[in-house]
Amino acid sequence: MADSCKLKRRVCWLLLLIVLAVLPLGVNNYVQFVINTMLVYCLAAVGFNIVIGYLGQLAFANAAFFGIGAYAAGLAMARLDLPFPLALALSAIAGGLAGGLVGLPALRVKGYYLAIVTLAFGELMRWFYVHADSITYGAGGFSVPPASLFGATLNETGKYYVFLVVLGLGLATTLHLLKSRIGRAFVAIRNNEPAAASLGIAVARSKVLAFAWSGLIAGLAGGLYALLNGRISPDTFGLAQMLMHFAIVMIGGLGSLAGSILGAVLLTGAPELLRNFPGLEEIVFSLLLMLVLFFMPRGLSGLVADRIPAVRERLYRE
Known part of the structure; x- marks a missing residue:
């Protein structure tokens, strides 16, 4: 039975990898841009x-x-003329x-006081x-030079494969960290x-390590974001950006890497479906967040774990 379950999991992973590998073949540039945005926010939500x-x-x-x-990535490319891989490494550092x-x-502080301090830090960076x-380059922002890899300029499809590899590495290393003694210490501190x-x-x-790793993963996602959009301005990283990250994690599921993926895919894909209905996007976004907070406090990952007990430990860390 155990061997059969392992074989099924391996087959599922293989099928997923095949789908991800051939996905760009059936979409246009706009859809590819949306998918790339999903990958960026998946990584940001994990952080x-x-x-x-x-x-x-x-x-x-x-x-x-x-x-x-x-x-960090954008300025390294625009001012220092660094190649994209080095700029991306700099964004993580x-x-x-x-x-x-x-x-x-x-x-020294926790709860609402820590929330205020960290929000103030975000506003200080915007200033x-x-x-x-x-x-x-000030309030107007600046354009990020086109990125190239192995001598070829990356188009949307090329960015997709780069983003997919970076997301995979980010997920794998984070999962390894969380399963280690360090990650178990994080959960122990959270519980009591x-x-x-x-x-x-x-x-x-442990707290400093958690914040440092969170910053590293989120910074890496920011470096990908600079490449994705090709332009950076201060207004992009304000309170609206923070609320987006918060909603992704809450809807996907706290304490769940799978929930981070689910939330990012849903909240970056849904606005594209509602783009032709002005005003409806904000209403749906708000209602979805309230419904999850009231009726699914563990988010989508918790809902899936409740419906499929066999994957409980893989989707949600108790």
């Missing part, structure tokens, strides 16, 4: 879920990490450093983008911080 879902901290700096990664810095206040115009400390878990170090 946010580490802190708010697995660590259990009410922190809202993810849009700031996202913006820092985007600016910048996001990780910012995450570690923001993790320090989490050692910097606007006023440090000698570095960031004093009890975790009494068991010898280094609470302060």
